[in-house]
Amino acid sequence: MLKIGCHLSNAKGFLAMGQDMLASGANTCQFFTRNPRGGNAKALNLKDITSFCALAQKERFYTLIAHAPYTLNPCSKDAHLREFATRIFAEDLANIAHLPAAYYNFHPGSHVGQGIETGIDYICAMLNQVLTKDTKNLVLLETMSGKGSEVGGKFEELRAIIDQLKLPEKVGICLDTCHVFDAGYDIVHHLEEVLAEFERIIGLERLKAIHLNDGLNPLGSHKDRHAKIGQGQIGLPALVQIMNHPLLQELPFILETPNDLAGHTTEIALLKSHYQGQTC
Ligand code: FE
Ligand code: FE
Ligand code: ZN
Numbered sequence: 001m002l003k004i005g006c007h008l009s010n011a012k013g014f015l016a017m018g019q020d021m022l023a024s025g026a027n028t029c030q031f032f033t034r035n036p037r038g039g040n041a042k043a044l045n046l047k048d049i050t051s052f053c054a055l056a057q058k059e060r061f062y063t064l065i066a067h068a069p070y071t072l073n074p075c076s077k078d079a080h081l082r083e084f085a086t087r088i089f090a091e092d093l094a095n096i097a098h099l100p101a102a103y104y105n106f107h108p109g110s111h112v113g114q115g116i117e118t119g120i121d122y123i124c125a126m127l128n129q130v131l132t133k134d135t136k137n138l139v140l141l142e143t144m145s146g147k148g149s150e151v152g153g154k155f156e157e158l159r160a161i162i163d164q165l166k167l168p169e170k171v172g173i174c175l176d177t178c179h180v181f182d183a184g185y186d187i188v189h190h191l192e193e194v195l196a197e198f199e200r201i202i203g204l205e206r207l208k209a210i211h212l213n214d215g216l217n218p219l220g221s222h223k224d225r226h227a228k229i230g231q232g233q234i235g236l237p238a239l240v241q242i243m244n245h246p247l248l249q250e251l252p253f254i255l256e257t258p259n260d261l262a263g264h265t266t267e268i269a270l271l272k273s274h275y276q277g278q279t280c
Contacts, residue, residue: 003062003252005029006264014052024265030065033092056100068106075109075122105140108152124164140174145182145224153183155201176211184220188238212253240274
């Protein structure tokens, strides 16, 4: 069954977010756990969460994606910023455990000139500190565009993170189509080869979600600029091919395209019309 949705705001609460999901024709979605620039999380409104859980059950929502603030940098040079990232990460995991099923997606971080290996060591130190056998939500490392000193622009870097984890079973991958294209993986002309490389280096069993975005810039540009579906360099046919690929078609697809709710609703309907599996 097609699992599709877009990035939504939960500023008005989870129930309001669930209503936006329904309005856009979605059965999953992504939201920021707090202001994307970091800062304090709002206190949990358990009544709102209970209402949302009831709606999610009634409407059979699929696993949601909680996105960490993108300023969280577990491999910062500054020890205080690394500690801050660790604290936010642990707090977010404790909070989202109250929601219906959700993955916790995060950007591995930027090593800011310390070198990729040091960056990876710091990221693993945080994950090894925070993740326990009791961690309920699967954590997803997002594939990155390799902009600046970002860690995660190469499949090998994500593999190296997983290899250093005490509890690797708690971690999966979210593949962002714009990011991998920007990182130089040609999912437009060589999707089979890219998936084979993912399988060889990371293993497709780790792949848990797709950020389905078009990209503004050409292959390998390392820019990370998302475009509306069909209006970028990846294009609708390639995105449709990804959505229908036998190895990918059961994954959740989240749109992070520059749109308001009406724009996302149109894109979700467009993608549904091209899905070759069951849509509901
Ligand atoms: Fe992201
Ligand atoms: Fe993304
Ligand atoms: Zn991005």
